Amino acid sequence: MDAPAHFPPGKITVDEIPVTHFFGPAVVIDVQAEAAKDADYRLRVTRVEKWEALHGHIPAGSIVLLRTGWGARWPDQTSYRNMDANGAMHFPGYSVEAAKLLMERGVVGLGIDTLSIDYGESKNFEVHRVDLPGGLFNLENLANLDELPEAGAFLIAAPIKLEGGSGGPCRVFAILPPK
Amino acid sequence: MDAPAHFPPGKITVDEIPVTHFFGPAVVIDVQAEAAKDADYRLRVTRVEKWEALHGHIPAGSIVLLRTGWGARWPDQTSYRNMDANGAMHFPGYSVEAAKLLMERGVVGLGIDTLSIDYGESKNFEVHRVDLPGGLFNLENLANLDELPEAGAFLIAAPIKLEGGSGGPCRVFAILPPK
Numbered sequence: 001m002d003a004p005a006h007f008p009p010g011k012i013t014v015d016e017i018p019v020t021h022f023f024g025p026a027v028v029i030d031v032q033a034e035a036a037k038d039a040d041y042r043l044r045v046t047r048v049e050k051w052e053a054l055h056g057h058i059p060a061g062s063i064v065l066l067r068t069g070w071g072a073r074w075p076d077q078t079s080y081r082n083m084d085a086n087g088a089m090h091f092p093g094y095s096v097e098a099a100k101l102l103m104e105r106g107v108v109g110l111g112i113d114t115l116s117i118d119y120g121e122s123k124n125f126e127v128h129r130v131d132l133p134g135g136l137f138n139l140e141n142l143a144n145l146d147e148l149p150e151a152g153a154f155l156i157a158a159p160i161k162l163e164g165g166s167g168g169p170c171r172v173f174a175i176l177p178p179k
Numbered sequence: 180m181d182a183p184a185h186f187p188p189g190k191i192t193v194d195e196i197p198v199t200h201f202f203g204p205a206v207v208i209d210v211q212a213e214a215a216k217d218a219d220y221r222l223r224v225t226r227v228e229k230w231e232a233l234h235g236h237i238p239a240g241s242i243v244l245l246r247t248g249w250g251a252r253w254p255d256q257t258s259y260r261n262m263d264a265n266g267a268m269h270f271p272g273y274s275v276e277a278a279k280l281l282m283e284r285g286v287v288g289l290g291i292d293t294l295s296i297d298y299g300e301s302k303n304f305e306v307h308r309v310d311l312p313g314g315l316f317n318l319e320n321l322a323n324l325d326e327l328p329e330a331g332a333f334l335i336a337a338p339i340k341l342e343g344g345s346g347g348p349c350r351v352f353a354i355l356p357p358k
Contacts, residue, residue, distance in 0.1 A: 156335060156337070160350055161350060171337040171350065173201075
């Protein structure tokens with residue numbers, strides 16, 4: 001988990017994040033098809049709108065999980081990082097525009113099954129610079145997102161309470177809806 | 180959190196503990212009065228029976244939390260460890276007999292607001308040698324037990340998933356019953 005303090009001017013450290021933010025509906029946005037075609041794919045606003053058309057308005061307090069399919073590459077670091085001859089990584093991520101829309105909805109965290117919520121080629125970590133100063137946390141390298149429905153699961157994100165930490169290891173559980 | 184493998188012949192490492200064991204009713208046994216009189220106090224079977232007389236049979240799947248009052252000494256290491264002139268620590272803990280009774284009830288973990296589920300003067304860690312090989316986990320140095328009711332709270336214990344770890348850091352949440 002990245003806490004807001006991971007990217008100043010974000011201020012709140014991992015031990016200061018309100019406990020209520022660790023519990024929320026899981027909004028799973030599936031972009032496996034898009035990412036399979038374009039490893040540099042960034043989540044589009046229209047894709048978020050499509051989720052809402054299917055499942056309703058994203059509720060405040062939600063935790064968004066971007067399912068890119070990258071989790072299936074773990075633990076093979078070569079394909080997970082997907083580095084080109086120039087040393088640039090290629091994996092999908094959020095876009096600043098989509099992150100801003102999700103922040104308008106009042107979500108408390110952004111998660112992903114890759115190394116970073118910013119796409120691999122990012123040099124400036126644009127999404128980190130928007131969402132962390134806005135008080136959100138990030139969950140990166142998430143496992144087993146393929147087991148979650150797009151809507152209806154409930155997430156518990158439990159970071160270790162490191163005093164003054166800008167982030168740290170985190171156990172994440174999903175409670176699935178009744179079948 | 181101590182996983183069973185922390186004390187062989189306990190075998191299961193922290194990443195192998197069934198996830199369902201991390202969720203359960205919190206059975207809070209308050210021995211602050213006893214521990215205030217005797218720093219070497221060990222939980223008696225009769226005290227467990229008294230809890231059951233008040234709150235009913237301890238349900239299988241529960242996590243037991245021994246509230247000794249020691250949490251109030253934190254972070255003062257001198258009073259928390261309470262070492263005598265011979266270097267022996269003095270703080271309360273479980274007894275083997277009480278641990279065995281709780282294991283008969285099917286509880287999945289033993290927690291405490293001191294440094295160890297074994298009392299401070301223990302040299303052989305008798306309770307560790309009984310409950311961990313029995314498949315239970317231990318939660319030590321718990322905070323804020325004073326905010327829990329003796330019955331009715333629900334516990335979530337979220338250890339970091341360290342591959343092959345005999346234990347590790349753990350975030351613990353209690354969900355309180357409606358007031």
